[in-house]
Amino acid sequence: MDSGKVRVAVIGCGQIADAHLGEVRKIRDAEAVAVCDHYPELAEQAGARFGVPWAYTDVARMLTEARPDVVHVTTPPHSHAPLALQALAAGVHVYVEKPFTVTVAEADEVFAAADRHGRLVCVGHDHLFDPCWAELQAAVRRGELGRVVHIDSVMGYDLSGPFGRVLSGDPDHWVHRLPGGLFQNNISHAVYKVTDFLPDDRPEVWATWFGPPGRLPTELRVMFRGADATANILFSSQARPVRRVAQVYGTRACVEVDLDGQTLRWTRPAGMPGPFGKIQRPWRHLAEAARSWGRNLWRFARSDLHYFAGMNRLFREFYRAVHAGGPSPTPPRDVRRVTVIMDDVFEACRRAAGGGK
Amino acid sequence: MTALVTGGTGFLGRHVVAELLRRGATVRCVLRPSSSEEELRAVAAAHRPDRLEVVRGNLTRPDFCDRAAAGCDTVYHVAAELNGATAVLFLGNVVSTRILADAAARAGVRRFVLVSSLGVYGTTAVPTGGVLDETCPLDPAPHLRDPYSYSKVAQEKVTWAAYHAGRLPLVVVRPGVIYGPGRDCLTARVGLRLGKLMVVMGGRQPMPYTHVANCARAVVLAGEVAGVEGRAFNVVDDELPTGRDLARRYRAEVGGIRRVTVPRWAIGPLSGLCEWYHRRSRGQLPAVLTRYKSQAMWRPMRFPNTRAKEALGWQPEIGLEAGLRETLAVLRRPPAGI
Missing domain, CATH: 3.30.360.10 (Dihydrodipicolinate Reductase; domain 2)
Known part of the structure; x- marks a missing residue:
């Protein structure tokens, strides 16, 4: 955060990584500094399209060279826990796409590591x-x-x-x-x-x-x-x-x-x-629909109708917590409960x- | 000769398989685990069904590619992802091509024919009305193009890298828009399809179309003709349609569309407006049009096919009228079961 911006790296350059990189780009206080994927071609295309300076195929090298503050894990779920643990051990805060982990045991391990290393874990419960x-x-x-x-x-x-x-x-x-x-x-x-x-x-x-x-x-x-x-x-x-x-x-x-x-x-x-x-109930629904229509029209005019609006807000809150040292916007207890259920x-x-x- | 064909169940691939069987080759087709081989078997039945072998697997698996390429003389890499997110297109078109090319090199194949696309060229250096031929460079900024073209540029780069390293006897075929019975001829080269509305872009410029059977013949020749390794061939027919004619004919003979034309002079400003709004609204609407894409897609250019004719001895045997007639006839037919 030398520049005052949260330095973000994305591991896993599949489809959902596009959404992450697109939303990070909209946040003034954050910058994507690196992308990483098992396949170099996937890392390179994500980097080229979103103007990310570094593309890697090796996570350890990326963590050392790019020195991100936050890593977004957007790989298939089997690798969420190992990658999150690796990033936490390197002193990096972690955002993990849903589903958080494959098992509850993995979830517990990640949260324990976060406590141990004094880092935050946020999970993609963006709705x-x-x-x-x-x-x-x-x-x-x-x-x-x-x-x-x-x-x-x-x-x-x-x-x-x-x-x-x-x-x-x-x-x-x-x-x-x-x-x-x-x-x-x-x-x-x-x-x-x-x-x-x-x-x-x-x-x-x-x-x-x-x-x-x-x-x-x-x-x-x-x-x-x-x-x-x-x-x-x-x-x-x-x-x-x-x-x-x-x-x-x-x-x-x-x-x-x-x-x-x-x-x-x-x-x-x-x-x-x-x-x-x-008569009253449909009238209320009609009036409510009219208000919703007007509001969405206004939001459209203000360029405020985005599919990943929730993801954007979650990123902002997470980065704010990283910056200020506050709790994660997705409390570990809630995330664990979802995994158990x-x-x-x-x-x-x-x-x-x-x-x- | 044993030929390995990827994408053999696809629109072009079926014709390539048919052409190879007709010429007496033994064909090993690589199919995805979920692909149906019914149509492929029907194609083979008309020629030499005993010479068709089917192997199933994933081209991103090196061990599978090694098994598939073993004992083959020529690889025809026709398979391509046409739609989807950029990552999907890269996995399907770039990663798999690199892995297949490496396997082909290990297997010591005599020829690796890559079916690329005419969309790989950078057209900024080509003046309006100028010539787009094989001497034009690959697009230097393909990430600014549509995801498909971007993936095809990257696909070519990985195969050229293997060729220049002396590992791959590569020949690249770059077809224009492939049309024919079984595929809609109103493509993005004509314009944008918005439901029943066909927005024809410009409409007067000739479009680089090639009939699927003509194209398949060029692909097969690229694997057979001696001494053409390291060369690329544009495959475009002699007679080219314009977007306006195609849309008009489609409307008259197939129906179901309304046509609106954006004049050529308006494409640039309209694309600029789309780009501006996309940026200003922070992506609330996608940048369907950009000046860079529009320039590559809808600017009048000439598309010679001289190199393919001279070096491969190729001739587009099916003319535009005959090709369009059969294409539109199939489109006119109601879907099966209705």
């Missing part, structure tokens, strides 16, 4: 930092929902999309070697939205996965029961449109958060009796499929 989610959290804090009793977290996936196409065309793809397969690589986003309102360390889990006969599972359904609230996760590769939506039910109102549409849609008890209530989900799926442990 929690999306402007819409922040608005939801603020509304909950103000008590507008009352006590949260249930969360529905919906996540769609497009197997013919840029990444889905790659993994469905390659039976040897690393995604298929994860214990939770396709889901392990993706459902962190759905799970941490649930755990944001379900405080239990280990809620009860019922889960099942399935897919076309003879093929790998592509659909996942999960139900959680905590001490005070319940939750569902719907992960679907078939439902269209592909959505990133959560519905949060409180004792006073419920709200649907649509990250793709960047809207919040409230449903409150009708203030009018009988049939008048049936994901393991429980996959175990429940295997049990439901008759696979046992």
